[in-house]
Amino acid sequence: MKKPVLEVNHLKTHFFTDRGEIPAVDDVSFYINEGEVLGIVGESGCGKSVTSLSVMGLVPNPPGKIVGGEILFRQLSGNNNEEDLVKVSKKRMRQIRGNQIAMIFQEPMTSLDPLFTIGFQIIEVIKNHQRISKKAARTKAIDLIKLVGIPRAEEIVDEYPHQLSGGMRQRVMIAIAMACDPEVLIADEPTTALDVTIQAQILELMKKLNREKGTAIMMITHDLGVVAEMCDRVVVMYAGKVVEEGDVRTILKSPQHPYTQGLIRSLPKMHERESRLYSIPGNVPKPGSITEGCRFAARCDQVFDRCYKEDPELLTLNEGHTCRCFLYQKEGEALHV
Amino acid sequence: MIAYTIRRLLMLIPVLVGMSIVTFAIIHFIPGNPARIILGDQATATAIANLEEQLGLNRPFYVQYFSYVFDLLKGDLGTSLRTNRAISTEIWPHLAATIELTMFAMIFAIIVGVNAGIISAWKQNSWFDYLSMIIALIGVSMPIFWLGLMQQWIFAQELGWLPAFGRGNPRDPVETTTHLYIIDSIINGRTDQLWTSFKHLVLPGIALGTIPMAIIARMTRSSMLEVLRSDYIRTIEAKGSRPLSVIYRHGFKNAVIPVLTVVGLQTGTLLGGAILTETIFSWPGIGRYVYEAIGTRDYPVIQSGILVIAFMFVIINLIVDLLYSYIDPRIKY
Ligand SMILES: Nc1ncnc2c1ncn2[C@@H]1O[C@H](COP(=O)(O)OP(=O)(O)OP(=O)(O)O)[C@@H](O)[C@H]1O
Numbered sequence: 001m002k003k004p005v006l007e008v009n010h011l012k013t014h015f016f017t018d019r020g021e022i023p024a025v026d027d028v029s030f031y032i033n034e035g036e037v038l039g040i041v042g043e044s045g046c047g048k049s050v051t052s053l054s055v056m057g058l059v060p061n062p063p064g065k066i067v068g069g070e071i072l073f074r075q076l077s078g079n080n081n082e083e084d085l086v087k088v089s090k091k092r093m094r095q096i097r098g099n100q101i102a103m104i105f106q107e108p109m110t111s112l113d114p115l116f117t118i119g120f121q122i123i124e125v126i127k128n129h130q131r132i133s134k135k136a137a138r139t140k141a142i143d144l145i146k147l148v149g150i151p152r153a154e155e156i157v158d159e160y161p162h163q164l165s166g167g168m169r170q171r172v173m174i175a176i177a178m179a180c181d182p183e184v185l186i187a188d189e190p191t192t193a194l195d196v197t198i199q200a201q202i203l204e205l206m207k208k209l210n211r212e213k214g215t216a217i218m219m220i221t222h223d224l225g226v227v228a229e230m231c232d233r234v235v236v237m238y239a240g241k242v243v244e245e246g247d248v249r250t251i252l253k254s255p256q257h258p259y260t261q262g263l264i265r266s267l268p269k270m271h272e273r274e275s276r277l278y279s280i281p282g283n284v285p286k287p288g289s290i291t292e293g294c295r296f297a298a299r300c301d302q303v304f305d306r307c308y309k310e311d312p313e314l315l316t317l318n319e320g321h322t323c324r325c326f327l328y329q330k331e332g333e334a335l336h337v
Numbered sequence: 338m339i340a341y342t343i344r345r346l347l348m349l350i351p352v353l354v355g356m357s358i359v360t361f362a363i364i365h366f367i368p369g370n371p372a373r374i375i376l377g378d379q380a381t382a383t384a385i386a387n388l389e390e391q392l393g394l395n396r397p398f399y400v401q402y403f404s405y406v407f408d409l410l411k412g413d414l415g416t417s418l419r420t421n422r423a424i425s426t427e428i429w430p431h432l433a434a435t436i437e438l439t440m441f442a443m444i445f446a447i448i449v450g451v452n453a454g455i456i457s458a459w460k461q462n463s464w465f466d467y468l469s470m471i472i473a474l475i476g477v478s479m480p481i482f483w484l485g486l487m488q489q490w491i492f493a494q495e496l497g498w499l500p501a502f503g504r505g506n507p508r509d510p511v512e513t514t515t516h517l518y519i520i521d522s523i524i525n526g527r528t529d530q531l532w533t534s535f536k537h538l539v540l541p542g543i544a545l546g547t548i549p550m551a552i553i554a555r556m557t558r559s560s561m562l563e564v565l566r567s568d569y570i571r572t573i574e575a576k577g578s579r580p581l582s583v584i585y586r587h588g589f590k591n592a593v594i595p596v597l598t599v600v601g602l603q604t605g606t607l608l609g610g611a612i613l614t615e616t617i618f619s620w621p622g623i624g625r626y627v628y629e630a631i632g633t634r635d636y637p638v639i640q641s642g643i644l645v646i647a648f649m650f651v652i653i654n655l656i657v658d659l660l661y662s663y664i665d666p667r668i669k670y
Pocket residue numbers: 015017022024042043044045046047048049050051060063064222286287
């Protein structure tokens with residue numbers, strides 16, 4: 001039986017702006033088991049990045065703040081002790097960041113400091129968390145560069161980010177993230193900014209690291225192709241909430257939530273020649289703009305009266321498959337997870 | 338880096354040629370007869386002829402220019418009409434006084450301005466941010482002569498903490514080698530004079546450094562705010578780096594280029610001599626030297642003063658440019 005290394009419960013991260021309080025993440029719960037790849041999918045603006053930054057303790061503050069919930073991190077390789085990352089001290093959080101939980105970002109072009117060499121930036125994270133000699137650190141940096149499949153590692157250590165392509169820079173980011181053998185790697189749309197062939201290579205690399213090092217990966221994406229390729233389980237988010245969660249086969253083969261169904265219908269299919277690509281009508285509502293009823297109601301093709309009046313709760317459909325929709329809940333029956 | 342430095346030095350040649358033409362023109366494009374204007378209306382014809390002879394004004398233009406440049410290359414700036422002494426020896430003590438004061442003022446401005454700017458950006462919208470930006474706003478708009486007089490009144494006259502005038506004790510003069518009193522007192526091993534010289538620098542230095550300090554603080558703050566929002570700063574935080582490393586090592590290094598530009602410009606301006614400050618504090622700097630030459634129509638001195646000031650500007654610019662490329666590996670011309 002696999003144990004969860006990270007468990008997020010009822011997380012609420014709000015932004016306090018001039019236009020009022022924006023609930024970017026509003027009661028999100030999910031978990032990642034050891035060595036597992038969890039996909040978090042959803043359209044742009046549904047709170048994926050804010051969720052991952054919350055886990056890292058990197059929500060820009062002000063204006064953002066975690067206003068509720070807990071983020072439980074279990075050091076499975078160590079003493080199994082459980083910590084709530086919402087409550088730990090800043091110092092402890094720094095010890096965890098980059099060491100036990102690492103993150104790579106959407107924008108490889110701008111995610112490395114332009115004024116420092118690749119080697120420096122890899123060694124920096126090692127030195128933040130380990131006592132290591134200069135020489136050993138350099139050797140380790142070169143090994144990491146090799147590990148992520150960059151040729152000419154001995155030269156690349158002394159080069160600057162602007163000398164590398166986007167794909168290479170994302171590999172360097174992965175090297176930085178893997179430097180301290182983290183238990184969890186958060187990848188926030190790591191391939192969105194890259195072209196297709198490079199995307200495939202980067203995903204392949206991450207899969208390899210997951211297999212060989214057993215690093216659990218939280219894979220944030222809005223690309224269901226990436227999910228099918230990489231993930232064991234999937235969490236579908238919509239407007240700051242989880243709307244469906246299950247293992248990858250269930251979600252892709254028999255999605256239950258109308259939003260998930262819409263997402264899957266909008267995937268281009270290899271063998272069918274549809275005249276037009278399907279897309280869910282409308283846009284993700286601005287966080288906080290819908291105060292009553294289901295947030296997806298306005299775009300839903302199976303909407304009924306109740307959806308505009310009440311907010312549905314997350315229901316367990318089967319073992320390990322949950323869904324937030326009134327289609328699966330009889331009136332008056334409240335099922336809690 | 339070395340190739341760039343050499344290229345950058347070669348690029349100085351046209352600048353220096355241009356400068357020499359402009360300063361050469363200062364005397365020679367005086368409308369009318371320069372010798373007459375220098376000597377005034379009552380001058381006799383012989384006196385005018387003598388001066389023309391002395392300044393070489395009776396020779397063809399291009400000969401005059403080349404002999405001027407040739408003299409410059411030998412380090413000969415000509416002779417002061419008023420004192421009849423070589424300008425090259427006469428100007429240095431004044432220049433040294435200005436350099437020393439500028440250094441002090443800029444060190445003060447950089448240390449205070451940069452740190453205030455960094456902390457303001459880091460703690461944006463905190464009371465520290467508001468307070469320091471208000472002070473910076475007052476700083477840039479404050480008339481320095483007024484600040485100088487206030488300082489003299491409070492710290493010299495009322496409290497008696499610091500001297501208000503001059504560079505040192507006239508009854509115990511510093512034995513000069515470089516004419517930079519701080520350096521000279523160290524060379525001579527006179528810690529008492531070092532302390533005296535330092536105390537004399539404080540009031541004029543702060544008066545002179547206030548505007549640069551305010552400008553540097555504001556520039557640092559806005560540059561830092563932009564950098565601290567960038568993706569790579571988030572990456573560094575995601576590595577678990579300490580705030581000091583995030584803010585100073587990565588943040589400030591990335592924010593420093595525009596600050597350096599301002600520092601360069603301000604240093605150049607101060608090296609041009611600040612006549613008001615020098616007058617208020619009786620500081621024998623280059624500004625007053627040139628100003629007095631203007632009063633006595635000592636054109637060779639005016640000419641040399643302008644040349645030296647322009648030269649300092651060029652040097653500062655060179656240093657700033659080299660620092661840019663040292664800091665930012667992407668800058669390669
Ligand atoms: N710094 C901020 N200030 C105010 N609101 C913010 C801020 N950052 C994010 N938000 C809010 O949080 C919401 C969710 O943003 P988030 O970046 O998590 O979306 P996402 O799911 O990652 O989208 P994408 O696929 O485009 O990356 C945004 O719609 C925005 O309103």
